[in-house]
Amino acid sequence: MMGVHKWKINEWLLNKLHITRKPVIKVYNGYGDADMLLVYGHVLRQSPLPKRKFRKNFWSNSLSLFRLFMTEPVRHATVRLDWNGSLLEVRADRDGFFKFEWKAPKEPPPGWHPIQVTMEYKGQVIRGHGKVLVPFLTQYAFISDIDDTFLISHSANLRKRLYVLLTKNARTRRPFEGVVRHYQLLSGANTSPENPNPFFYVSSSEWNLYDYILEFKRNYGLPEGVYLLNQMKNWMQLGQTGQTSHSGKYTRIVRVLKEFPHQKFVLLGDDTQQDPEIYARVVEGFEAQVLCVYIRKVRRKSRPETEHYVREIRSHGIEVCYFGDSDEAIAHSKRIGLIEQNNQHDRSGEIH
Numbered sequence: 001m002m003g004v005h006k007w008k009i010n011e012w013l014l015n016k017l018h019i020t021r022k023p024v025i026k027v028y029n030g031y032g033d034a035d036m037l038l039v040y041g042h043v044l045r046q047s048p049l050p051k052r053k054f055r056k057n058f059w060s061n062s063l064s065l066f067r068l069f070m071t072e073p074v075r076h077a078t079v080r081l082d083w084n085g086s087l088l089e090v091r092a093d094r095d096g097f098f099k100f101e102w103k104a105p106k107e108p109p110p111g112w113h114p115i116q117v118t119m120e121y122k123g124q125v126i127r128g129h130g131k132v133l134v135p136f137l138t139q140y141a142f143i144s145d146i147d148d149t150f151l152i153s154h155s156a157n158l159r160k161r162l163y164v165l166l167t168k169n170a171r172t173r174r175p176f177e178g179v180v181r182h183y184q185l186l187s188g189a190n191t192s193p194e195n196p197n198p199f200f201y202v203s204s205s206e207w208n209l210y211d212y213i214l215e216f217k218r219n220y221g222l223p224e225g226v227y228l229l230n231q232m233k234n235w236m237q238l239g240q241t242g243q244t245s246h247s248g249k250y251t252r253i254v255r256v257l258k259e260f261p262h263q264k265f266v267l268l269g270d271d272t273q274q275d276p277e278i279y280a281r282v283v284e285g286f287e288a289q290v291l292c293v294y295i296r297k298v299r300r301k302s303r304p305e306t307e308h309y310v311r312e313i314r315s316h317g318i319e320v321c322y323f324g325d326s327d328e329a330i331a332h333s334k335r336i337g338l339i340e341q342n343n344q345h346d347r348s349g350e351i352h
Contacts, residue, residue, distance in 0.1 A: 025128025046072035170215035178326030199225030292319035
């Protein structure tokens with residue numbers, strides 16, 4: 001009886017926290033082309049319900065963040081994906097993480113393609129929905145960091161980072177001034193609104209924050225894109241959010257570059273963590289594919305080291321803009337012809 005009573009109390013608490021014990025399949029935006037398609041996801045037996053109300057309240061925002069890390073995986077689940085009649089099957093790992101990687105029998109047309117992933121669980125069929133990006137043959141593609149590149153995060157200071165995460169939500173967090181305009185201009189650079197340039201957002205933040213980041217993107221009007229994040233953490237690891245080794249970021253960037261070997265890329269990052277070093281390594285191995293690199297000045301202590309990597313990147317003949325504000329970055333993009341001087345997609349203000 002005690003066990004049943006305890007379960008009921010836990011169920012009541014989870015309901016109060018808007019956490020479901022029903023199994024879900026989280027499917028993240030995938031990408032690919034005629035040679036290979038790739039989709040990631042998680043299978044969870046416990047996860048937060050979608051947030052509907054956003055309040056300017058410390059306790060509400062703190063609980064909302066805490067909820068994102070109260071996940072529990074379905075270990076080694078078998079999941080299936082039906083791609084135009086071809087049934088694919090993979091097994092998730094012990095963290096519930098799965099990856100589909102396949103070659104389409106017929107070359108998919110450019111654009112976003114809806115997908116459905118299913119799983120049988122205790123006599124039920126569980127479904128998860130996502131989409132896969134097959135980029136248009138545009139002139140440029142963009143790989144951008146998230147924290148302190150466009151989202152003010154204080155990544156170099158754990159106390160400040162946690163304070164912002166605990167006191168703000170996805171709608172009250174702020175982007176750097178001018179950055180939304182810059183990204184919108186880049187999205188439409190030398191292409192049409194119907195065929196936007198692809199964006200890949202590569203970050204050391206965990207998959208727990210995926211929906212949080214998507215809401216921020218929607219709220220401010222940042223370009224749609226593919227998100228490549230870090231391994232999920234549980235609530236006991238909340239204090240370590242964003243502090244995982246950044247070596248995986250290099251691996252994820254390289255995978256994108258190898259997938260699109262004929263594409264010219266622009267890299268965007270900041271100087272709070274290891275972006276300058278990582279981008280220097282990327283340029284060393286993929287010089288022909290990198291058009292230019294943007295590094296935001298955020299941390300004064302990092303500037304001498306960052307300047308070293310800026311010189312290293314420039315030694316390969318690659319343009320680098322080590323900038324203090326987004327207007328400077330926009331001016332640089334216009335000067336090198338990345339965006340037109342009088343771009344028709346330019347907007348005079350930010351979206352709030």
